[in-house]
Each structure stands twice: as C-alpha cells, then as structure tokens.
Amino acid sequence: MVFEFPKNFYWGSATSAHQVEGGNINDWSKWEKANAKRLAKEAKEKWQPWQQKRFPEMFNPGNYISGQACDHYNRFEEDFDIAKSLGHNAYRFSLEWSRIEPEEGKFNDKEIEHYRKVILALRQRGVEPFVTLWHWTNPLWVREFGAEENKKFIFYFNRYVKFIVENFKDLVKFWITINEPTSLIMNSYLMGLWLPQKKSIFSVLRIYKNLAQAHNQTYDEIHKIDPSAKVGFANVLIFWESFNKNSILDQLGMRLGKYFSNQKFLNLTKDKHDFLTCQYYFHNRIKFPGKIKNENKEASDLNWEIYPKGIYHILKDLQKYNRPIYITENGLADVDDSKRAKFIKDHLFWVAKSIQEGVNVRGYFYWSLLDNFEWDKGFWPRFGLLEINYKTLERKVRPSAYFYRDICIANGITEDIMSKYKNLLE
Numbered sequence: 001m002v003f004e005f006p007k008n009f010y011w012g013s014a015t016s017a018h019q020v021e022g023g024n025i026n027d028w029s030k031w032e033k034a035n036a037k038r039l040a041k042e043a044k045e046k047w048q049p050w051q052q053k054r055f056p057e058m059f060n061p062g063n064y065i066s067g068q069a070c071d072h073y074n075r076f077e078e079d080f081d082i083a084k085s086l087g088h089n090a091y092r093f094s095l096e097w098s099r100i101e102p103e104e105g106k107f108n109d110k111e112i113e114h115y116r117k118v119i120l121a122l123r124q125r126g127v128e129p130f131v132t133l134w135h136w137t138n139p140l141w142v143r144e145f146g147a148e149e150n151k152k153f154i155f156y157f158n159r160y161v162k163f164i165v166e167n168f169k170d171l172v173k174f175w176i177t178i179n180e181p182t183s184l185i186m187n188s189y190l191m192g193l194w195l196p197q198k199k200s201i202f203s204v205l206r207i208y209k210n211l212a213q214a215h216n217q218t219y220d221e222i223h224k225i226d227p228s229a230k231v232g233f234a235n236v237l238i239f240w241e242s243f244n245k246n247s248i249l250d251q252l253g254m255r256l257g258k259y260f261s262n263q264k265f266l267n268l269t270k271d272k273h274d275f276l277t278c279q280y281y282f283h284n285r286i287k288f289p290g291k292i293k294n295e296n297k298e299a300s301d302l303n304w305e306i307y308p309k310g311i312y313h314i315l316k317d318l319q320k321y322n323r324p325i326y327i328t329e330n331g332l333a334d335v336d337d338s339k340r341a342k343f344i345k346d347h348l349f350w351v352a353k354s355i356q357e358g359v360n361v362r363g364y365f366y367w368s369l370l371d372n373f374e375w376d377k378g379f380w381p382r383f384g385l386l387e388i389n390y391k392t393l394e395r396k397v398r399p400s401a402y403f404y405r406d407i408c409i410a411n412g413i414t415e416d417i418m419s420k421y422k423n424l425l426e
Helices: 027-046 049-054 072-085 109-124 140-144 152-168 181-190 201-225 248-268 309-321 340-356 399-410 415-420
Strands: 010-014 090-094 128-132 174-179 230-234 239-242 276-279 283-287 325-329 361-367 386-388 395-397
Touching (some): 010 325, 072 109, 109 128, 152 201, 201 230, 201 248, 230 276, 239 309, 248 283, 248 309, 309 325
Parallel strands (some): 010 090, 128 174, 239 283, 276 325
C-alpha cells in the first residue's frame, strides 16, 4: 500500500442543485438570462487567448444560461447507478429552496416527495447522503426583500430548514447548512461579479453576520428536531503565503486574506459545528496590497494553479479545532482529462500525510460527479468525473473516474493501482 485511509472513510463526489438539475426558476436563473449577452461579450477581455481558442463556446450567450443543465433532476437514478459503480459510498448534493418554497410560506409537497426519492435512491445503493441546505440560490420572493443582506433571511431560512429536517430526519444524518459563504461575499458584494453585483464593504460585513446567525440558529434547530444529527457548514479554504516572507507588508496582506477567507466565518459560528469541512481549490502567494503572484507551474483550464500541498497545510490548521473533517469539494476544470488523475492522487497523498500526523479526516468528495453549470462561467469549464454531452445529455465516464474508483474500493492507493494507471499519471 502506497498510502491507505481510515476504516469507514467516506469516498464520493459532490454537486449542487442549480448546477446540475435543470429547470430551476430562482434568482440565479433570472440573472443569467439578463446577463448572458454581457458575459459572452466580456469573455474577450476576461480570458486568455489560449482559453478563448480552446473554448469558443464562451462567446455564445447560451453558454451562460443553465436551462436543462445535466437534467439530473430527472436522471438522478442513472447518475447514482454510475456513482455506485465507481465505488462511491457517499454523495454530497443540495436541495433547491426555490422548488420547495416557490412562494413565501407555501411548501411544495411534490418537490418534497421528489427529494425523498433522491435520498432513498442513495440509501438503496448504500450511499451516504450529505445534504446541503443552501448553495447560494434563492427563491425569487427571497431576493425581492434583499436575500442574505436582509436580517429577514435568518428567519425565513430557519423556517425552511426546520421544514426540511422534519421531513427528512429519518433519512439524513449529515447536514451542511450553508455553502461557501466567503465565495458569495467576495464575488457578489466585494467584486460585484455575481448577483446582485453590488460593491459595498458594509454589505460584506452585514452578510458575514447574517449568514453566521443563520447557521447558528439552524444548527440549534436541527439538533432540537434530531439530537443525533451531524451539522456543519462548507467553506472554501485558501492556502495563503506571502510572496516575500521577509516583507512585513506581504505578511500583512497574507494574514488579512487568511482571516477574512478562512477564519472569520468560523469565528462567528464559534462551536456550532459537529464537523468541519475543507473545500480546496486555491493557493495565493500575496504581494501587498493584494496581488497574487503564483508560479502556476501547473494549472487547470480555468488557469487556477494546481498546488496539492496546500490542502495539507489547511488540514493541519484545522486540527486545532478538534473536530472530524470532511473534504467536501476538491477538483479541477480539465476538459481532456489529462491532469485529473494526477490531481486526485497528489491531493490524496497530502491528505493521507495529514491523517498520519493525527488530523481526523473522515471523507473526500471530488468536485464534481458531473460536468456542470459553473455560475458566471457557464458550461465551458469541465469539472466532472462524468463527461456530459449537453446536446444529447449522454453521460460518459472519464478515465480518471476509473482511477478514482479503484482508490475508493481499495480505501487507498496501492502499487497495483499506480502501475495500472501509469500512463494516466504521467
């Protein structure tokens, strides 16, 4: 065994409702239609020439409209059969609030029954559901009062969560209240890229507080309904370094970045976590005041640097909280599947090293099971273990998915696996 993982380790993949289900009517679907032409036009300035040449679909406004997405809403059983065949014993997904409560106070029994079928389908295949309650999208009536920027969000989100947990407490053990609050804060309210495209430091601070209170209240509410439930939130965690370790200013820039991305929300939610999560994509070498100076020796199709060792440092930082840790997202855009197997192997090497040093990591979820709709980037970035033909909706298992399958089944990486996939790992 090159390296192995603890007994009863969770191996799986992750998705979110809006990115894969199709047919959603929410604040994001409305924003997409209003901004598709603009996003297609701005692609010429936003992306590098090699990306523009390789992904000309970025210039098509249709790329930015989620539409039918992967039609996972109707094809979930097919997708779960494939996931099971690939050795997955866990699956992280989100519920779509806009389906469940399309009008204020009116819960849709048909959609509750649909999601019950989804969860039962996982249980019947021996796959543990990790359910995310909010992955950024809101019903239109929530957006009308300002969504997460308004304190009302806390009350309505708590009411929605209570309804969900009362319906599914018999089937779900792991609940993730909120997905990546800092990604939303940065992209929507600091940089103004996502809806509502607002740049305001006051909004940033207000939303930190509102989302933290929403998590804290729902944490308590879930435990009232089901004391045995396991509850946490999911956050993207960045490995920060200073560009010049001898520069006080670079050190300051690094510390500020780390505080607002990795630590602040965790501080605001205090001890209301039965487990912690790690969603790792980014390594930032900061040159004051905020320039990122990465070497980018290897990079994804999105030109995000591939830096596997960063996940080790993040997990070691989380060790002091003395909670179980689940890596609920880790993946890359790689359309030709030339880097994905090595990406998985190298990140799992550092995860295994952290475990050997006492970090209590209990699961790994690759992002994503399916190619999907990547928000303001649309469909051209390909993260999936399964390749999706968006015209026919055909699913095709990528070679790296078989490599990951053998790891899941072996609960580690063996010499035989390394030898079997030697060409894929070079």
